Amino acid sequence: MPPLAIPSDAAERLPELAGDGASEGPPQSGADPVFDHISELARRCAGTEIAMLSLVDHDLLRFRSCVGLELHTSSLPRGASLCGQTVLSRDPLIVADAQSDPRAQAHPLVTGPPHVRFYAGFPLISSGGFQLGSLCVFGHEPRQLDGQQVDSLQRLAALAAHRCEELSRSHSQAAEPAEAEQASPGLLGREEILRQLERKVAQAAGHPFALVRCRLRDHERINAAFGAAVAEACLAEASRRLLAVLPPGGAIGGIGEGDLLVLWPDPPPPERLDALGQRLTTAVSQLHRVGDVSVGMAMAVGIAVARGHGESSQALLADGGLALQRACTIQGCAWHGLDAQSRSATLGGFRFASEFHTALDERDLAPSFQPIVDPASGRPLGFEALARWQHQGQLLPPARFLPEARDAGLTGEVDLLMLEKALAALPQLAEAPGGQPAAPMLMSVNLSSGVLSDPSLGARLLERLEAATLPAGWTLQVELLEEAFHASSAAVDAFLQRLAALQVSVAIDDFGTGYSSLARLISLPIQRVKLDRSFIAQLDSGSRSPRTLLSRMVLMLRDLDLAITAEGVDSAVQRAWLLEQGIRSAQGYLFAPPLLLHEAVAWLGGQAVGAGERPSP
CATH class of the missing domain: 3.30.450.40 (GAF domain)
Structure with missing residues (x-):
């Protein structure tokens, strides 16, 4: 599990x-x-x-x-x-x-x-x-x-x-005398602010109010760096600043570490909630000094409004929590007010995330296979396995669900699942007409930096590779984003050396969009670089600059004795330029889109039958 x-x-x-x-x-x-x-x-x-x-x-x-x-x-x-x-x-x-x-x-x-x-x-x-x-x-x-x-x-x-x-x-009442001495003036305890919330909900038909959930963004980091006393002093200062702008009839209380609950009377209409959010975040935003320490006071604010339409306290707290989570996705001081549209979007996002976690747990994700070809002849050179999710009748690409995986720390689990399914697909591809090549064919899979940074995930991946038997004429390649090579790490270097020892080729994906130290490219067992599609797309413009830049990149990579694959090749103009540069490995919709396994098998068969009809350079 x-x-x-x-x-x-x-x-x-x-x-x-x-x-x-x-x-x-x-x-x-x-x-x-x-x-x-x-x-x-x-x-x-x-x-x-x-x-x-x-x-x-x-x-x-x-x-x-x-x-x-x-x-x-x-x-x-x-x-x-x-x-x-x-x-x-x-x-x-x-x-x-x-x-x-x-x-x-x-x-x-x-x-x-x-x-x-x-x-x-x-x-x-x-x-x-x-x-x-x-x-x-x-x-x-x-x-x-x-x-x-x-x-x-x-x-x-x-x-x-x-x-x-x-x-x-009972426990809280026993501790109240000691806590009362430390409480900020006007700052209510958790039980009291929740009791006031219940009273206001009962009166909301005649006296609407806004429930505002506030989170001091750096509370946990301040606590870790300077201790609980400084963190609580910052939270107390935030509550003091909010009390200074709170209208009569309002209330504020602490409901958790770094979190405050504000009951704001007579809220503005929905179209003017931005004024309330701006007022609250501005009131708190100035730096605060505790002893010789200056700390930031950035606060995320979520707003839900009770106008007497049958809202319950639990529903309001949940709506405020949803709004706060949306605000927390924005850097610095930020606020979000929850209306019917944003509530639906937020709940839809949570449902989508839950469905994705279930799909991953039940191994419902599957790879599609995009052919890698020789752009001169169209001859198959291999496939890249790309994660796909069949969700509600649609085949979703990684851009739709990988953000959920990143947020949950599950990108490594996605990588391992795609590796397993790509390896399982190899026998069918190898048995297809054209699947027993004279030259080695590649099966390329993507690995996130999460696999490199988590020793347990890396160990699981190596175990799967050690147990795998590839069909004759096929080689496995792993693709790593350029950012994975930023920092020197003995563990990462050792992991890549283990891959090389297992005859697994290593490629840098989306090359040119990040930063790679040339020394790292030379010292690590990297065999291939994949030129990012954003560079290839600019070849259609006819502008000299992208062609010059790409030409210099190609020359440098050849000097480093690295193989080159061009990604995202979608036009004859792009193909012609690649041929001029002598690049003999490419993938893109000009040649074939990502294919389901049975489609990839059929595509290989078609390539074998039509070998004599491929386009000439």
Whole structure:
């Protein structure tokens, strides 16, 4: 299973887990008895052998109750738990048969003791709208829950969440005297600002207000560099500056590390929300000095407006969170107001990201194969495997989904999957007419810098290559972006040397768009450079400058004894220039688009049949 995502609201959610009154030992050693009663009722309601109640913090699943199974630990890593997935959604996670469900079939609890076949997890949702953990039931046989059972288990989960909040409030009240001494004047605590939010929601029909979620961008970095005292002083200064511009009837409170919640009365109409966002970000933006340290006060602001149209506090907090996430994608002081259109776009983006993660987990991505040819004769020289995703009837190119992979740190997993599928396709290509060439054919795959920077991903890739057997006459090539060679690294150099030892060719992709040290090009086992399509496209303009630049690049690369492939060749003019320069490797729509595997096999056959009819130089 790939690593579980960290909930985007972790900064707000984690404080609600504090002080839940649980012991540090296993659940049976004295956790709150109310939790045990809830777990037992859940087990009876579902008719299962096991029920468990747990809280999920940043990276651990913390058990609070378990009936039907003896546990000898108080926590597990989130990635080792089924319950860690439940907290990622507000809806129940029900797995009728774990052995046939791709979300669970490889899980240790399914493949080993206690051999779970049925699982149902119900998120514990706080009054603030945050998923605190889950109430889960496990069974040894596949089963289905009827509507009444689901409703009853959701009610039990709500009771458990309420109990967590009761215990958290008791802990907070005990700590209030010490905290009160450090609190900024006018800055409310989390519980009080959320109570005020509930009151304002009830009055919103006659008194509309804006819910504003503010995040001090550098809070975590300041904390790491200068300590918690400086970070909290900066947050206190941000709240003081916001209080200075807050109209009467407004309120401000802290809801998490680096985050503030502002309730702004009488907000402007939607078309003038930009004035409010500008006012808030401007109020905070000036540098702040703490002792001899000057720190930036850039703040991201998300705005959601309650105008008495049936909004709930949880919905407003969620909308404010969506708006804040959009603001966080913009550098520096930035704001975003959520309206119906942007809400739809943002939620659509989250759904798309979730569907992509599922597709990657279920290995639904597949390569298309773009032919690499000799531009003089059209003779096949190989293929480049390009990631594609069949999504809702469309074959999506990497530009549509790789940003999601980068944001989630999953580009390396995409690379490994494409490598595996490209290697698996080689036998079919090799058996096609024209697939047994006299000269070696290339299968080229892309590797992101994530594979180079993550030793575990690099090791997995090398294991796959060591186990692979290529058909006769075929060679594997990996393409790395130019940026991957910026910094000298003994580990990267050793990785590239291992590739060379495995007879894997290394190419620089999109050459000319980044920066490469000539010394690195000479010292590393690089055999080929691929000229970026942006340079090739300019050949159609007839301008002298791009032709001169490309000519100099070609001469330099030849002096370095590097093979050259031109990408994005789409016109006869471009092909003619390449032939003038003596370049004998190219790919682009002039020759063939990316092809599905069966299309690539048919294309090879067509090339073999029409070998005598290829275009002449």
